[in-house]
Amino acid sequence: MLPAQLARAPRHLLVCERGHARHPRSRHAAHVRDHAYSCRVSFLIPECGMLPEVLKSTIADIGEYYLVRNLPLHELVAHEFIDAFVKKGSCYALTYKTRIDQDNTAALLPNGKLILSVDKDTYEELGLQGHPSRYSGKKVMRYIITIDLTDAGFHPESKKHNRVLWALKEKKPLEFDFLLAWHNTGAEGSTLMSYFSKNQIQALKPKITFSTLRDLQCPVLQSNDLQGKPEESCSTEELFEWLGAVLNQVSFCYFGEPKLAYWLTLTVHGFADSPVSWRESEHGFHKGGENLYNFVIFRNLDYWLQMAVGAHDDCPP
Template sequence: MITPETWDFPPPPSTLVSDSVSVEDASCFIKTHHFNSLVSVTLPDCVQVPEHIKTLLTADCEFYQVKQLPLAELVKPDFVNAFVKRGKLLALSSNARCDVEDSFMFSKEGNLKLSVQPETYQTLGLEGQTISSKTSTTHVITINVGDACFLSSKKHYDRVSSRLQSTGLAFDTILMWTPHDDRVCPSSIAEYFQTRAGLQVKLCAPQSTTVHKYSTRIPDLNSNKPDQVLEWIGALALDCDMDKIDIDSTCSDMELPSTVILWNGLYSSHQIHIVFQSLVAFIKDRPSVPWVSMNVQGFFNTTSCPGQQHYTVIIDHQLECTIHKVTCR
């Protein structure tokens, strides 16, 4: 019997779309991506990174992991009043693939979105949208928990609550909560799940890594194709041998230092926007830096987009931005 080459698979199909936009338009785009897991910032011709940039996504960026969180807990009146209406909650199932397994996400607008398999969909008995592909069929159910009409005295609430309780849907979950009132501690939600619901909750700290390269040829944005620039950014972040990357340099006869900072955690669009604003201020104050970039990757198992999407924003000295959006399907 011939052993199949299980390692020899082609890369998944992907699309790259590049748009030149203003700083304001880039800000609006960033604010539409709520669930972010991996962020990297590339600083060409830079070794000494300001401390406030290094800690942008580590200081006060903790999140929580909840073991087997029942979805019925997220629609209880006490929880909705305390956390959905008095803050912004981001939550999603952490160990499930939405294309082949049941999963969920909870957005800051108060929408509970379930992506479930046909058997679970029939058991739940709640209306949803059917999404079919060549390999699978999933059903997406959206419940607006933050709606003023989503009350325990209403039939719709009673039906949703009873169906979630009877099916017992529960997931390992990561979440973060930002209260509207600065005097309220974000850890209140962990205390609630531990004491009121008797769940196991773990505090998680984001991870940070810095890569320094002291001799690199910086890509010229005008003479290189977008995929060449993105390849260079990715190779630098992976600490690859940069001599093997073929690019047209901003200074053909010079090699300059470059730095990449990588963060891994659970980040809201607001936190990512703060990083973007800091990079705009950074390049204004650094005439020697030709450009800076920020790469953001989401979670593969969120139901917010049909593919695995990530994007890179490049900012030049004219404060013109280019957004490169990559979607893998």
């Protein structure tokens, strides 16, 4: 019988699949695009004494993102903003230092969907159409509102646009600190820094650190076998547990004999308090807010993809 603490442990989901990066039906690029909000990216390259130049240059050229303080939410539904950024590239916005289980939060996806996760009082004051959060419990205390900024009916003179603008600007003004990023399609025009020049805006660069892990004993993996074989190779679940210990600098002896590792990993953690995880799937915090994915990439370009979420999430796609 399980101890009481383990019996009450929250549900966690780990979805694993394998593929080949050059297969015409490979979904690796789609999975990356569909997970819009990433706060930490980690590479683990076994048997690597010096970082490859191509990876160094890619990391160095990762670009900037922005922190805008006290930004009224209605500015994101203004057609000047939509025309300049939402329709001319991929625009990302996420409320900064808000708690998904306690505060009002907002996120703008690169597909032009604005997602609001608000408490019951705010929802009733706004008067916009939405639906109860899937993780509110029996007594609904949180609602989700989705506004499609690229919808053909959301033009400047439409009733829909005027209704949303009035709700966010006059009826229930909401203001947040926002993290913003924009990847344009080559068109010339405004930049986020110039557009929000009258606001308190700050350009930020991702913090980059390198570390060398000496005497790290890596598992044996067979690219065509997710299940692994006892005493021969590790399963995808065992690899995921081992990698978690490595990334958290937990000292633990998993393997008795060192083996050469012909693979590398790319691990991406999502924001714990983002309103969504993959695509537009609602994300909740519960015990930890985890939503992450990990690629194990082999020399022959086979890969394993591991996607993990907590109790308040849909199954990853």
